[in-house]
Amino acid sequence: MTDDEIISAVLAGRRQDFEILIRRYSGKIIHFITRMTQDRDEAQSIAQEVFLKVFQNLPYYRKENNFSAFIFKIAKNMTLNWLNREKRTVFFSRLLQRELDKAHFRQEPPRYSLHDPNEREIEITRNLLLLPEEQRLALILKVYLEFSYKQIREITGWSIPKIETLISRAKSRLKKNIGLQERSREFVLNARKK
Amino acid sequence: MNCKKASRLLSTYQDRELNSALEQEVELHLRDCRACRTEWRGLQELVGSLKLLPPPAADPHFPAKVMAGLQVKRAGKFRLLPAAAYALVFLTIFLSGFFLQLSFDSAARTEKPQAATFTAVLLENQGLRLQAVHDNTLIIFAW
Incomplete structure (x- = not known):
C-alpha cells in the first residue's frame, strides 16, 4: 500500500490505517529529532506531536507532493520550535543564575580520549550540537537520513547552492572540531612537500 | 581542475x-x-x-501511543462543555451578587425610588453600581 493510498483511506474514515504510516516513518522521524536535539526522551515526545499534527493536516496534503517531505517539514518546524524554546529557557535560567549554581558548572569539563569508541561518540554528539542550527539540519538530513539535495530543498525550502554550502561548512567545522583537521592538514603539508 | x-x-x-x-x-x-x-x-x-552514531532504539509501543493520543485529541473537542459549565456558574455568582447588592441599595433609599423604574435606579446609582461590581470581583477573586 503506498503512502497516498493510506492517506486516502484515512481521509475516507479508516483512521486505524494511520498506524501504518506511523510504523513506516516513526524510526526516521525519531532518528532525525534525536540527532537535532540530542535528547532521546524529548525526541519521542516531539515525534508524537509531529504525528498528531500530520494527522490534523492530512486534508491539506496534496498528492502531487512527496509525503516524506510533507512529514519531515512538519518534524523540522516542530523541532526548531522546541530548540528555540529551549534556548529561551536556558537564557532566562542563566540570567537568573540558576544554572551557575549547578554542580556541573563548577566542575572541570570532562576530557575525552578519542580512542574509546564511546567517548568518540560523545565527542561527535557534542560537536554536532555545537554546529549552527541550519548547518546541523542540512547535515543530518544528508548524512543520517540520506536525503538528496532536492529532497532537502523540499523539506527546508532552501536553494540547492545554499544546501551545498551549509553541508560543506558543517563538514569543515566538524573536521576541525573533532580533531581530524589537524591530522589531515599535516598529511596535506607532507604530501605537498613530497 | x-x-x-x-x-x-x-x-x-x-x-x-x-x-x-x-x-x-x-x-x-x-x-x-x-x-x-x-x-x-x-x-x-x-x-x-x-555514521558511527547508532539510530535510537525503536519503542515498540510508539505507534500505539500516538493512536491513543489521537483518540484523546478527538475526545478533547468535548472538553469545552465543562469549561462552559464553569463559566456559567461563575457568571451566575457574579450577577447574583451584583443584583443582590443593587436591591439592598435601592431598599435603603426607599423615599427616593418609589416612582422610579428599575432602569432609573440603575442610572441614578451609577457610582454604587461600579462599587458593587468592584466588590463582587474582589469577593470572587478571594473565593
Whole structure:
C-alpha cells in the first residue's frame, strides 16, 4: 500500500490505517529529532506531536507532493520550535543564575580520549550540537537520513547552492572540531612537500 | 581542475550530487593530486565517524501511543462543555451578587425610588453600581 493510498483511506474514515504510516516513518522521524536535539526522551515526545499534527493536516496534503517531505517539514518546524524554546529557557535560567549554581558548572569539563569508541561518540554528539542550527539540519538530513539535495530543498525550502554550502561548512567545522583537521592538514603539508 | 576548485567540490562529490562531467573532473584530479586525495580521505573519515552514531532504539509501543493520543485529541473537542459549565456558574455568582447588592441599595433609599423604574435606579446609582461590581470581583477573586 503506498503512502497516498493510506492517506486516502484515512481521509475516507479508516483512521486505524494511520498506524501504518506511523510504523513506516516513526524510526526516521525519531532518528532525525534525536540527532537535532540530542535528547532521546524529548525526541519521542516531539515525534508524537509531529504525528498528531500530520494527522490534523492530512486534508491539506496534496498528492502531487512527496509525503516524506510533507512529514519531515512538519518534524523540522516542530523541532526548531522546541530548540528555540529551549534556548529561551536556558537564557532566562542563566540570567537568573540558576544554572551557575549547578554542580556541573563548577566542575572541570570532562576530557575525552578519542580512542574509546564511546567517548568518540560523545565527542561527535557534542560537536554536532555545537554546529549552527541550519548547518546541523542540512547535515543530518544528508548524512543520517540520506536525503538528496532536492529532497532537502523540499523539506527546508532552501536553494540547492545554499544546501551545498551549509553541508560543506558543517563538514569543515566538524573536521576541525573533532580533531581530524589537524591530522589531515599535516598529511596535506607532507604530501605537498613530497 | 585546480586544487582550489576541487577542494570546493569535494563535499558535493562525496554526497554524489555533482553532474557526471564535474564528477569525472574531480575523480581525475584526485587521481593526480595527493594533497586533495588526503583531504578527501579526511572527509570520508569524518562521515564514517558521524555514521558511527547508532539510530535510537525503536519503542515498540510508539505507534500505539500516538493512536491513543489521537483518540484523546478527538475526545478533547468535548472538553469545552465543562469549561462552559464553569463559566456559567461563575457568571451566575457574579450577577447574583451584583443584583443582590443593587436591591439592598435601592431598599435603603426607599423615599427616593418609589416612582422610579428599575432602569432609573440603575442610572441614578451609577457610582454604587461600579462599587458593587468592584466588590463582587474582589469577593470572587478571594473565593
